[in-house]
Amino acid sequence: MEATAGVSERPGAGLFLYDRDCGFCQRAVGFARERLRTRTAFAAWQDVHLDALGLTPEQTDERAWVVYPDGRRLAGGDAVAGVLLAAGFPTRVLGRLMLLPGARLLSRAAYRVVAANRYRLPGGTAACALPTSSLRNPK
Structure with a gap:
């Protein structure tokens, strides 16, 4: 599969990479595809050429x-x-708010909490657990 397949036909949108082996991630992507009206394309990172994406x-x-x-x-x-920025109103507003300096810190922290506990969330399984190194060294 081409590294950025699905992106070029959606102007201004990106390619969202998620973990195909994580049930929670699959559910979250399904929700985004069905409900957010986003221009973002979605692909499991296991199905793309990561080197081409750096x-x-x-x-x-x-x-x-x-x-x-x-x-x-x-x-x-x-x-x-x-993903929210590439969606319609009012979702786009939430994306903008999430990137404001103070809110950005909160959204990053919230993401880390959700990611660290995704195996406990709806759809999650033991396969959803993050590697221990990422829990000790969040970026």
């Missing part, structure tokens, strides 16, 4: 990413905000 399996296993055609990348809570 990412490693370790990076993508630790957090979600949005990669834009121009090479920009957003990770974690910023990636969630990127």
Whole structure:
């Protein structure tokens, strides 16, 4: 599969990379696809050529990413905000708010909490648990 397949036909949108092996991630992406009306494309990181995107399996296993055609990348809570920014009103407003300086710190922290506990959330299984190294070294 081409690294950025699905992005070029959606102007201004990125490619959201998620963990195919995580039930919680699959449910969250399903919700975003069905309900957010976002221009963002979605793909499991295991199905794309990560080298072409400048990412490693370790990076993508630790957090979600949005990669834009121009090479920009957003990770974690910023990636969630990127998906919201590519959606219609009023969801786009929430994405903008999440990127404001104080709110950005909160959204990043919230993302880390959700990511660290995704195996406990609806749809989550033991396969959803993050590697222990990412829990000790959050970025």
